[in-house]
Amino acid sequence: MGAVTSTMAAKFAFFPPNPPSYGVAEDEGTGKLRMTGVAERDNVDVLRLATKRGTRIVALYVKNPAASLTLLYSHGNAADLGQMYDLFSELSLHLRVNLMGYDYSGYGQSTGKPSEQNTYADIEAAYRCLLEKYGANEEDIILYGQSVGSGPTLDLASRLSRLRAVVLHSPIMSGLRVMYPVKRTYWFDIYKNIEKIPLVQSPVLVIHGTADDVVDCSHGKQLWELCKEKYEPLWVKGGNHCDLELYPEYIKHLKKFISAIEKSSHFRSGSMPPSDQMDAARNSTDCRPRSSTDQREKSRLSIDQREKPKAMSDLREKSRASVDRRERSRKSVDFSEKANNSSEQPERARNSIDRFGEMMRSAVLCNIDCFKPAGAKI
Template structure:
């Protein structure tokens, strides 16, 4: 029954770019190591193929930072793959000074199988196992990051691993059904029941959400934050949408602040069984401000500060997204714009009804 439910839900929840934005080849000049020819070659990057417990082979990338003090496990949103996310992964690793592991769900990019809820849980478990066994990452060094639909496998993993360093939820969902309807209870056929699992997460949680998100309402992030055991100061980006939080300077500043606080708390409480990093000046989740509310907030096009993401000009803008950016584009002017997700084939009915998250 559960498998049938996940298969049906997958038709509404998953939109892997088609065709994939990248390929994986064995580079004979490097002893047959795997590489992705469509992205810039960098030192300290491993391309991996991992076998999941459900028999699928998923592609992952591990980006090493020479001065890292933690590792970030990133679960991306539903309409992007590793080729599109690679530059954001590199940028996050550099800005936060951490190692980063990103991966494609089953059925995404060059990963085999089909995208389903159960498969994504097996996918994130395979990446977690690889980090522990191949890279020697301890739970206390691991931060798990889930964007949009990626909040599902992220919260599921965090609810089962008690000693993680931290969790980041970027435009998260309460559950699949709650994205579509304002239901008050959880039904058996719902998917990604984050609302029921977040209370089992024992580490500090940072929630970031745009107040103008028309795909996943900001109330999802606010309610999840309310339900967290260890709340960290949230980031409610005024005017932020579902696909553009990275272009706001507050985004990377707040992430840096969170990662640094986790490192300090870990050092200050070595020998303690619990780390608390809740901000003393926590804003109420009902506020539509950010942690930098006193600062003038630049328009996305004016975010030219050192804290704004500056991606390579030849990298498709899709790397900023993990959802159907056509929803965002429909709100803009009539000025022609290159599609951020030109390979997305979601039909008009699904987009109009908001069945993309």
């Protein structure tokens, strides 16, 4: 039985960037670690963490002095910390959170080999570090899982009852369901998110692109429908698997979500009001996107919280073709056209530049082929 499971897991290929996009060096005087190949920042700690499965993973912690919450980010299948570094710094700044990111075993400068079970041990080591080294409390931690990162995210979230919130970004229902159109869960499947999502006690935000050709939007929709504590999902019109950060509604919706859960110690007294649940469910049909007006007006949770107006002028992205240089099957100009040509989002027309946009010009987020079975041509 174990051999069959291993065979199935082997078909679900992991794609750590090769060579890694960064290195790790130790200061001879202080013993402090730093990442090479990226810009040094005073507010970033670089760490090596031991996991219960005997590997040592690299993690980074981005400090924000204004933060009351901490985001634990599990990245996608074909990225490493060097490629996520700028994005993590910008998310910490704009969402006003501390942020910890980590590389799975076998990714970047982490030791060992990537596997489903190792990723579970990896996120546990990062979570334990937040508690023990940085004094974070469970109820002040938000788990964020992108693509394959939804696997370790939901595994941990299903076992923690006091988490503040969970964000699922282009999540998968299970490994097998990504590769084959199966309708049931088999014992040899991996990342059985569809079985774990009902166990999550905290509010869940789902973000998925309506044009995702790697993990269909139906994955995000079905996971959202199974959530106990639903937050208004974001279906990004025209968004694919690796470009959602390029859309202004991405950071806007995340800010609204963070603001809502920050103001409420726990809104677990009944999820969203029935009227809001019905509205959100109706809008989720076939992953249809909301209009920008709907997104602005439907920020109510159980306490009708609405994010106070904030200066969004620095968030209109100026995507460039270089954003896409690692997506082997896509022309980078496609992303630039999506980000600049849409007339549906008023904020895109504002004279708003640009820290987030500048970061996105050099961000490398994931590989469009990141779910092809092992041995497939890429």
